[in-house]
Structure formats: structure tokens, C-alpha cells
Amino acid sequence: MIDPHLQHVPRLGRHPSRFRLTGTPVIAVMLGSAITVLPVIAQAPVMPPFGLLLLLSWRLLRPELWRAWIGLPLGLFDDIMSGQPIGSAMFLWTVMLIGIDAIEHRMVWRSYRQDWLIASAGIIFCIAGGVFFARITGGGNIKLQLVAPQMLWTVLLFPFVVRQCARIDRWRVMA
Template identity: 75%
Template sequence: MIPQGPKLGNHPSRFRLEGTPVITVMLGSMATALPVVVSSPVMPPFGLLLLLSWRLLRPELWQAWIALPLGLFDDVMSGQPLGSAMFLWTITLIGIDSTERQLYWRDYWQDWLIAAAAIIFCLSGGLLFARLTGGGGTMMLIAPQILWSVLLYPFVARQCAWLDRWRIMA
């Protein structure tokens, strides 16, 4: 038999439409549980990168409140103080919402600049939360993580675009 593509009138399931972005962000947050041994934080926060990619790719997909449960899951998986990602991710999504109201259109470079600012804000805020709860470190300690995260964002956004095409196919 010859495999056929999607038929007219078929729609993807609701779980596929709404669950794919949430599951990918959760899988990205679980990447911090991989057994990678390093002396300083260099692994990008994939949960944050996926959250930003989905939000900038599909602004209508999520409200700002989605950052609360996803941030809680990230806090639990990463070992950060509870509430840090919840707070920082929510503030980031609110900031992106307010920025989008002022822009009539966005292009690739503006998305990358918005994501870079959000990455710097969230990682610096995470360092501040860690310091407040007894952790240590300087900004120079997380500079490689910030650099890797900003440089990796276009690749993650491209993967989200590929997943989005799969997500909406019937």
C-alpha cells in the first residue's frame, strides 16, 4: 500500500495540539537531571529555551500564567530554590507580552534579542535567588552558560518550529 498524507477534514487531537509544547518544555527541564559532571554551570537551561521558543513562535499559544506550573517543575528538576523559575519565567513572559504590544512586527533578529535579554535576566535572577538562599557564585561563573544559551537559542527555536509543524498536522 502507498502511504497517504493527511486527509481533508482530519484534525489533530487536542492532546497533540496543547500537550506537545508543555511536554517539550518539561522534557527540556528534565535535561538538567542528566549525569553531566562539570565544575561550573555550562549546560543551557533547555526548559527556559523551549519556553521562550514556543512563546516567541506562537504568541497565542500560552498566557503568562503557564510559567507558574512549568517554572515549578523546572525548580524541582534543577534543584533551584522553589519559586525562582516560577517568578522569573512569569516576569519574563509578562515582559515579552508588553514588548509585543509595542512592536507592530518582529523578525528573526528581534526574537533573538528578546530571547537573549530573557536568558540573561533569568540566569542572573537564578544566581541571585541561589545567593539569597545560601548558595554562592559570581556573574563570571554563569557567563559561559549565558553565552551558550544565547547562541543555542536559534537551534532550539528551529526545532520548536519543526515540532510545531508536526503538532498541527492531521
């Protein structure tokens, strides 16, 4: 009799768990938003919004994964973690996802450069909108010129984050 622990279990025909398929992207975005609680001391806003980067990466990598309303709960979590006024990321992320949906319905195909351009527009929109919401709610006198390096750094970091999401996605769908 063969020991059942020593038998080879075939991986063909097996499917990953439902939680692994749906929970991995959500947890990744939440961990990206939670990076803001790390004790990083800076004179200017230079830390890229990793939650936003991961949300954009997952959305552009796997368009069928989420609907536009996913920006509401993930944006709320990001608002709580980052200290932004509650509702700012919820609004900005949802509007950005609706805009990406509108763009995708008009395009027949997309290339990597177009994804980077779409992500750049989304990053600039969300960071500038975050500055606007912070200013109107009494968050100080933040000038847009102060966050321009953060925008540039975030746009340049996008390809790296997409590659990491692709690696996570490969693990996510692997049985």
C-alpha cells in the same frame, strides 16, 4: 468488497487531537527541564537551561499558544528538576513572559533578529535572577562571572532550539 484497512483515508479536513495541540509544547518544555537530571559533571555551570530555551522558543514562535501564567506551573517543574529554590523559576519565567507580552503589544511586527534579542534579554534575566535567588537562599558564593559562559552558550544555542520547536510544531498541527 474492499478491505477497510486497505482503503485510503483522506487527511484533508481532519484535525489533530486536542491533546496533541495543547500537550506537545508543555511536554517539550518539561522534557527540556528534565535534561538537568542527566549525569553531567562540570566544574562550572555550562549546561544551558533547556526548559527556559524551549519556553522562550514556543512563546516567540507561537505567541497565541500560552498566557503569561504558564510560567508558574512550568517554572515549578523546572525548580523541582534543577534543584533551584522553589519559586525562583516560577517568578522569573512569569516576569519574563509578562515582559515579552508588554514588548509585543508595542511592536507592530517582529523579525528574527528582534526575537533573538528578546530571547537574549530573557535568558540573561532568568540566569542572573537564578544566581541571585541561589545566593540569597544560601546556595554558595556563585559569582556572575562564572555563569557568563552559560549565558553566552545559551544565547548562541537559541536559534537551533527555535528550529527544533518549529519542526515539532509542524508535526503538532499536522492532521
